[in-house]
Amino acid sequence: MVEGGLPDSRLGGVHNLGPSSPGQQGLPIPDSWGVEFGEPPGTWGRSCVDPAPPRSWKFLPGSAPGQKLGRQGWVLPCAVLVPQDTSVLAGPVRAGPKRSCWGALSSSRLSWPPSLLPPGVFEKNREQLIRKTCEAVILGTLHPRTSISIVLQVISDAGALLACCLNAACMGLMDAGLPMKSLFCGVTCALDSTGAITLDPTAKQEKEARAVLTFAISSMERQVLMCTSKGTCSVEELQQCIAAAQRASGAIFQFYRDSVRRKYSKT
Amino acid sequence: MTDFIIHFLFSGSITTADGSALVKLGNTTVICGIKAEFAEPPAESNNKGYIVPNVDLPPLCSSRFRPGPPGEEAQAASQFIADVIENSEIIMKEDLCIAHGKLAWVLYCDFICLDYDGNILDACTFALLAALKNVQLPKVTINEETGLAEVDLKQTNPLNIRKHPVATSFAVFDDTILIVDPTAEEEELATGTVTIVMDEEGRLCSVHKPGGSGLTAAKLQDCITRAITRHKEVKKLIDKVIKSIKPK
Numbered sequence: 001m002v003e004g005g006l007p008d009s010r011l012g013g014v015h016n017l018g019p020s021s022p023g024q025q026g027l028p029i030p031d032s033w034g035v036e037f038g039e040p041p042g043t044w045g046r047s048c049v050d051p052a053p054p055r056s057w058k059f060l061p062g063s064a065p066g067q068k069l070g071r072q073g074w075v076l077p078c079a080v081l082v083p084q085d086t087s088v089l090a091g092p093v094r095a096g097p098k099r100s101c102w103g104a105l106s107s108s109r110l111s112w113p114p115s116l117l118p119p120g121v122f123e124k125n126r127e128q129l130i131r132k133t134c135e136a137v138i139l140g141t142l143h144p145r146t147s148i149s150i151v152l153q154v155i156s157d158a159g160a161l162l163a164c165c166l167n168a169a170c171m172g173l174m175d176a177g178l179p180m181k182s183l184f185c186g187v188t189c190a191l192d193s194t195g196a197i198t199l200d201p202t203a204k205q206e207k208e209a210r211a212v213l214t215f216a217i218s219s220m221e222r223q224v225l226m227c228t229s230k231g232t233c234s235v236e237e238l239q240q241c242i243a244a245a246q247r248a249s250g251a252i253f254q255f256y257r258d259s260v261r262r263k264y265s266k267t
Numbered sequence: 268m269t270d271f272i273i274h275f276l277f278s279g280s281i282t283t284a285d286g287s288a289l290v291k292l293g294n295t296t297v298i299c300g301i302k303a304e305f306a307e308p309p310a311e312s313n314n315k316g317y318i319v320p321n322v323d324l325p326p327l328c329s330s331r332f333r334p335g336p337p338g339e340e341a342q343a344a345s346q347f348i349a350d351v352i353e354n355s356e357i358i359m360k361e362d363l364c365i366a367h368g369k370l371a372w373v374l375y376c377d378f379i380c381l382d383y384d385g386n387i388l389d390a391c392t393f394a395l396l397a398a399l400k401n402v403q404l405p406k407v408t409i410n411e412e413t414g415l416a417e418v419d420l421k422q423t424n425p426l427n428i429r430k431h432p433v434a435t436s437f438a439v440f441d442d443t444i445l446i447v448d449p450t451a452e453e454e455e456l457a458t459g460t461v462t463i464v465m466d467e468e469g470r471l472c473s474v475h476k477p478g479g480s481g482l483t484a485a486k487l488q489d490c491i492t493r494a495i496t497r498h499k500e501v502k503k504l505i506d507k508v509i510k511s512i513k514p515k
Contacts (some may be wrong), residue, residue, distance in 0.1 A: 076501025125346035125492065128339055201379065216478070227461075231354055232470045235491050242484045250501025 014256040031113055126162060130169055133216045133226045137170075137178045138194045148178065159203035160188040162214045162228065171256065182220040187245040197241055199248050213241050217249040279401050285374075286402030286426075290394040293450060294384035296328075297505070299394035300377050305416065308371040308498050316363025316371035320348040320389055322378045329383035329451070340387075346393055347475060348378070351464050355432040355472035358399065362427050365407050370416055372404065385451040388462050392434035400509050402426050427515075430489040431461060431464040433501045437461045437495040443481045445494060461487070467502065489500060 134150065150172060152165050166186030173180060190201035198205055206212050209230030217227045224242060233241075241258035281287035284300035293378050308315055322344040337345075354357070363372040376398065377389045378411035403423035407416050438457035445461075446453055454460065459479020464472040471491070476482070482490075 017408070021415070026412045120348045121342045121349075124339055124342040132459075134330050134478070136478050136480055158280045213474070218481045220481070223483055224476065224487060225481045226472045226489075227476040229471065230350065232466070232472050234470055235488075238471055238474065238491075239488065241485055242487070247485075250415050 010253070022222055028246050036152060080245065111166075124163070129162070129226055129228060133166060133184060134169055134173065136219065136225055137180045137182055138182055139181060158191050159206050160214075162187075163184060163188040163200070166214075166216050166226070167252065170267055171259075174256065174260065182218045183253060183256060184216045184218045185249050185256075187215050187248050187252070188216060189215070189241040191241070192235055195237060197237075197244050198243060206230060211246075213238070215242065215245045217246055219249075219253050220248065222246040277293040277428065283332070283431045286400075288394045288397035288401060290390050290397065292386055292390045292393075292448065294382055295380070295386055295390050296382040297380050297387065297390040297394045297397040299318055299391070300321055300379075301398050302375045302377070303402070303404055304373050304375065305365075305494060306371055306373040308368060308392075310362075313368035314358035314364045314371075314446070317498065318352050318358060318360065318363070318376065319373060320352065320376040320378065322348060322353070322380075322387075324380050324383065324387070328380040332383075343477070344378075344387055344391060347462070348395060349375070350475075351397070351432055351434070351473055352391060354464050355430045355464065356379070357396070357428060357430050357432060358426055359429065361435065365416070366409050370409065371409070374399075374402070383451060385454045386436050388435050389434045389448065392432060392464065396428075397505055397508065399426055399428055425497055430468075430472075431498075431502055431505070432464045432466050432496075433498040434462055434464045434473075435490070435497045437463075437493075439480055439492050442482065442486075445486065445490065448463060448499075458466070461490055463490055465494050465498050469495060470484045 015143075025051070061138065066097075130152070138148065140146075140148075150169055152168060154161065154165075163186030166184065169184075170184050174183065188200060188206075189212070190198045190205050191211040191213070191234035192198065192205075192208065193210050201209065201212070210227060211233040213227065213229045213233070217223070218237055226247075280298070281300050282291050285303045286301040289296070289298045293424075306317060322341050323337065324332050324341040324344070326334050332338060332340075358374075364375065365371055376395060378394060380387060380390075380403045403425055404430060405418045406422040406424065408419070409415070412416050418421060435447065436449065437460065438453050439459040439461060440446070440457055442458075446457070449457060449460070457479070459476070459482075461476040461482065462473070464475070466472055474487075
């Protein structure tokens, strides 16, 4: 049994992108959000949250507060991916010269604010997962002797964080215009004690779940690029979760397409 | 998929540690030492102890590692072992508690790789299982008058191992070919790796696929089937070794 497994109901807000211009009929998004594409992330605010809105997504390709690096290198625009309460800011995606031969993803930094401690083993593990997923899709050989660094800043965490980071990373890479083999998206599945699958769980659901699985699904043939599990599950449940995640990824990729189309239709 | 190279497992090699095991998978050699110490239980759950795994990949094992703080691979391996311990509930942390809110055991599991030839995660998981089976914890009583712990080294109890998780790693080449138990050379050339941890009930404790080329669900299923057979083989080997250890 897949609860709300149909992508549309669960990710309800795939189409709730909010008005891109004041006059346009949007869906009920608080006015305090008031963000449009192209605005620098600094001016974006989220002061109020509706009591029980569907988890809506926003893609905001922004212009990073323009920093020119002293040496060679350039800062590319960033993207913010916001599924309701969990938000991750990705970027700037910076490509610069590197001594070693192959174009490789040199670093992807995840910072949990406010963080007084240096990144621990858990964060390093997360970084490795995201880094290897990105490495698999980026065509590194087209950019030899280059390092690509992705900085992911967690703004708020309300569950499904790793999936959110993956989505933000992919959109950041798309926004930066780096050549990729395929796109990928992150999907989290939570299995509760009865075996019901919940996609995109909240923090509370994750805590109460028996198992939480996160997948990175690629847009080419919906292959599983990355898989992480917490808790135990049976083999059949894993296959069901993969199938559910693959179905949900369709909706996420459609969201990517819509966002990019919206961005470029204005300019 | 190929067959496995013969393993070598030796338990109880370090006499100063409370439990130890040496595992050799092909050329990869990992030694695990477990030390038990006292600590106060964590504030939020005062009837639990701690298990702290730490994987060390020193420059001794391979020229790819430099001296200094642990690199990303070592940290990722440590986190993987911590996840396996938590997911599989190999030991219930409640079993490590001596007195609620006052005293609990901390098991420091240190893994040192002596020879790195790929497949470090599998080796560490076997070493962990064998070493935990080898651990003998002394009996501890809290003296009512002084409030101090009294350790009786003559009476020792083994740990209550609930589950036996076994890891199986595969190297993926170009989305189609899967090689089981990869060596360092195969890992370097591979486009991705998958590690599957199963316990004896056929439940998946962990599916760890850190990026790399994509796999279809069917291929993942093949991996899982192979992991199930692997589990049976490894369990037999561990049981044989534990039986053969002479009691101290």
